[in-house]
Amino acid sequence: MKSILDNRPGLAQEVNRVAEVAGYLWQKGWAERNGGNITVNVTGFVDDAIRRMPPISEARAIGATLPHLKGCYFYCKGTNKRMRDLARRPMENGSVIRILDDCAGYVIIADNPVAPTSELPSHLGVHNYLIGSGSPFKAAVHTHPIELIAMTHSPKFLEKDVATRVLWSMIPETKAFCPRGLGIIPYELPGSVQLGNATIRELEEYDVVMWEKHGVFAVDCDAMQAFDQIDVLNKSALIYIAAKSMGFEPDGMSDEQMQEMTAAFNLPK
Numbered sequence: 556m557k558s559i560l561d562n563r564p565g566l567a568q569e570v571n572r573v574a575e576v577a578g579y580l581w582q583k584g585w586a587e588r589n590g591g592n593i594t595v596n597v598t599g600f601v602d603d604a605i606r607r608m609p610p611i612s613e614a615r616a617i618g619a620t621l622p623h624l625k626g627c628y629f630y631c632k633g634t635n636k637r638m639r640d641l642a643r644r645p646m647e648n649g650s651v652i653r654i655l656d657d658c659a660g661y662v663i664i665a666d667n668p669v670a671p672t673s674e675l676p677s678h679l680g681v682h683n684y685l686i687g688s689g690s691p692f693k694a695a696v697h698t699h700p701i702e703l704i705a706m707t708h709s710p711k712f713l714e715k716d717v718a719t720r721v722l723w724s725m726i727p728e729t730k731a732f733c734p735r736g737l738g739i740i741p742y743e744l745p746g747s748v749q750l751g752n753a754t755i756r757e758l759e760e761y762d763v764v765m766w767e768k769h770g771v772f773a774v775d776c777d778a779m780q781a782f783d784q785i786d787v788l789n790k791s792a793l794i795y796i797a798a799k800s801m802g803f804e805p806d807g808m809s810d811e812q813m814q815e816m817t818a819a820f821n822l823p824k
């Protein structure tokens with residue numbers, strides 16, 4: 556079967572990277588059933604032939620008008636599709652969409668009429684924000700990392716920067732690779748525009764955003780780097796939990812050790 560990825564190595568590499576990440580999410584136990592979603596702004600790989608491709612779906616509303624998305628194309632995981640299936644067959648479990656000129660709707664153009672993720676309002680709202688703020692970030696990953704989500708069932712970790720400080724203090728690399736930390740968004744209905752707007756607000760301040768009792772949302776240059784951010788934070792959550800299961804509260808790195816590391820790596824305070 557013909558694919559939009561044929562003879563387009565740049566686009567194929569981007570989509571294959573999403574597939575690789577999808578496999579990791581499944582292996583980690585973060586992607587039960589259809590859990591999680593990934594979108595990538597692939598506009599940079601679009602040529603005239605793609606621009607001329609006829610839609611293979613009717614026009615659908617995004618639910619918001621997003622002016623910076625004019626002329627943009629996205630690879631999106633399909634709604635109700637499984638990460639473990641996407642890992643092997645990305646163009647059967649996801650699709651490429653074209654944003655319409657009104658910036659309020661989209662059509663699917665390839666390879667199959669797979670409807671995009673239920674979290675499309677959050678994802679596209681975030682991409683609109685990223686383009687508008689001149690960010691190089693092109694990928695958004697939402698997933699359900701077990702230990703990080705477990706932390707949000709305790710009110711103390713929902714207070715501003717409490718979880719971030721605990722996670723940073725478990726191992727020096729966490730702050731080095733996630734220097735702006737984890738933002739917390741109080742529970743909102745999955746897929747809602749409110750959740751999308753809150754996600755944008757928190758991403759102004761944080762690298763990764765936590766949706767209380769639901770999952771995380773990360774953005775970066777590509778899907779692998781977004782995954783790495785989440786993986787680093789969840790590693791710290793695992794160390795915290797391992798210490799608790801051994802029957803003690805972990806000390807964490809001291810304030811002096813954190814300050815020394817922050818200075819040595821030139822990180823924001």
Ligand code: 2HA
Binds near residue numbers: 697
């Ligand atoms: O796509 O994870 O938040 C399934 C979800 C919705």
Ligand code: ZN
Binds near residue numbers: 591769770
């Ligand atoms: Zn989810």
